[in-house]
Amino acid sequence: MHDAVRADGTRPRTKLTWAKTRWATLTTETTPPKQCFRDWVLETHSYTVSDVDVVGTSDVELERRLDEYLTDNPFASTNTVLTSVQGSDKRIRQLLKTSLKYDSVEGARGAVLWFMAAEVKPDESDLGENPPK
Numbered sequence: 001m002h003d004a005v006r007a008d009g010t011r012p013r014t015k016l017t018w019a020k021t022r023w024a025t026l027t028t029e030t031t032p033p034k035q036c037f038r039d040w041v042l043e044t045h046s047y048t049v050s051d052v053d054v055v056g057t058s059d060v061e062l063e064r065r066l067d068e069y070l071t072d073n074p075f076a077s078t079n080t081v082l083t084s085v086q087g088s089d090k091r092i093r094q095l096l097k098t099s100l101k102y103d104s105v106e107g108a109r110g111a112v113l114w115f116m117a118a119e120v121k122p123d124e125s126d127l128g129e130n131p132p133k
Contacts, residue, residue, distance in 0.1 A: 004016070004017040005017075005038070007040045007042065007045055007046075007047065010042055012040060012042060013040075014038065014040070036049050036050060037049070037050045057086075057087050057088075059091070059095065061087075062085075062087045062091060062092060062095055063095060063099065063101065065085045065086060065087060066081070066085055066092065066095060066096070066101075066102065067101070067116065069081065069084055069085050070102065070114055070115055070116050071116060074115040074116065075105070075107070075113040075114070075115050076113065076114055076115075077107065077111045077112065077113055077114075078093070078096070078111070078112045078114065079111075081096070081114055096114055100117060101116065101117055101118075102114055102115070102116065102117055103115060103116075103117040
């Protein structure tokens with residue numbers, strides 16, 4: 001018996017079959033697993049394989065996204081930045097904290113509000129009803 005990955009009849013889905021499964025210990029000599037997509041070709045009952053690039057976005061690209069967002073949305077909270085800027089939350093937080101391009105002030109209820117460091121820090125009147133403390 002062997003493992004099988006195949007099209008599920010004429011339906012556009014994948015059928016997986018395992019004869020037996022066991023835990024395995026990977027050695028350090030093995031190469032990391034390669035990720036790919038299988039795109040089923042129903043007419044021929046076959047598939048094509050597309051490699052998936054699993055390398056994340058570069059810091060330069062993340063900074064470009066942050067620059068663009070914070071230029072258009074100064075004094076955005078950390079949560080707003082994380083939900084609005086595409087990328088890993090952990091890496092975005094790290095860039096916000098370590099890059100000299102970004103600065104922050106404390107907002108209402110302890111929120112951290114981010115802006116481009118080249119901008120002038122706000123007056124209380126700039127932030128409306130909830131000025132930073």
